[in-house]
Amino acid sequence: PFFLAVIFIVYAIVKLLLPKPSPPPPICNPAIKKESPKVADLVEIEDLAKEKISYCRCWRSSKFPYCDGTHNKHNETTGDNVGPLVLKRKEKE
Amino acid sequence: PFFLAVIFIVYAIVKLLLPKPSPPPPICNPAIKKESPKVADLVEIEDLAKEKISYCRCWRSSKFPYCDGTHNKHNETTGDNVGPLVLKRKEKE
Ligand code: FES
Ligand code: FES
Numbered sequence: 001p002f003f004l005a006v007i008f009i010v011y012a013i014v015k016l017l018l019p020k021p022s023p024p025p026p027i028c029n030p031a032i033k034k035e036s037p038k039v040a041d042l043v044e045i046e047d048l049a050k051e052k053i054s055y056c057r058c059w060r061s062s063k064f065p066y067c068d069g070t071h072n073k074h075n076e077t078t079g080d081n082v083g084p085l086v087l088k089r090k091e092k093e
Numbered sequence: 094p095f096f097l098a099v100i101f102i103v104y105a106i107v108k109l110l111l112p113k114p115s116p117p118p119p120i121c122n123p124a125i126k127k128e129s130p131k132v133a134d135l136v137e138i139e140d141l142a143k144e145k146i147s148y149c150r151c152w153r154s155s156k157f158p159y160c161d162g163t164h165n166k167h168n169e170t171t172g173d174n175v176g177p178l179v180l181k182r183k184e185k186e
Binding site for chain 1: 095098099101102104105108119120121122123126127129130131132133134135136137138139141147148149150151152158164165167168171172173174175176177178179180181182183
């Protein structure tokens with residue numbers, strides 16, 4: 001049992017001294033179209049039907065590529081500060 | 094030394110059994126305008142001068158809110174798959 005104890009102690013010390021594996025660098029997109037190597041979206045300006053439309057940049061929207069407000073929850077949960085890109089037509093005078 | 098060994102062993106076992114603290118949830122934006130609670134950008138469609146312009150959704154562009162291609166490096170480094178939102182006018186016929 002003494003040798004066993006020594007082995008445990010050595011193991012514990014080695015484990016404590018070894019550097020922790022660094023966490024993977026943060027990704028933007030946890031879930032959207034992960035089968036695609038690059039998710040780019042094309043908007044044809046003439047096709048925009050609405051006066052104002054928001055596009056998601058937090059990659060958490062359930063209506064991606066549109067913003068559905070989920071960035072607020074994401075910002076609260078993670079301390080992040082992201083928001084959408086808003087396309088807007090000027091007010092007609 | 095035997096008691097010491099026991100203490101060490103107990104410590105090692107407890108440490109191994111305790112759940113690891115989960116890493117913080119990933120944020121999208123490591124560096125852009127962190128003083129702002131929410132980075133939203135407004136594009137007035139009539140002001141778009143170019144036929145085609147790309148907006149960054151990876152939050153790594155040095156020309157944010159425009160895309161400068163940095164998403165490619167980000168995707169390679171992290172295994173992510175993000176890309177820009179591209180605004181385009183239709184070809185004139
Ligand atoms: S839901 Fe993603 S930016 Fe609003
Ligand atoms: S540089 Fe960010 S999407 Fe291209």
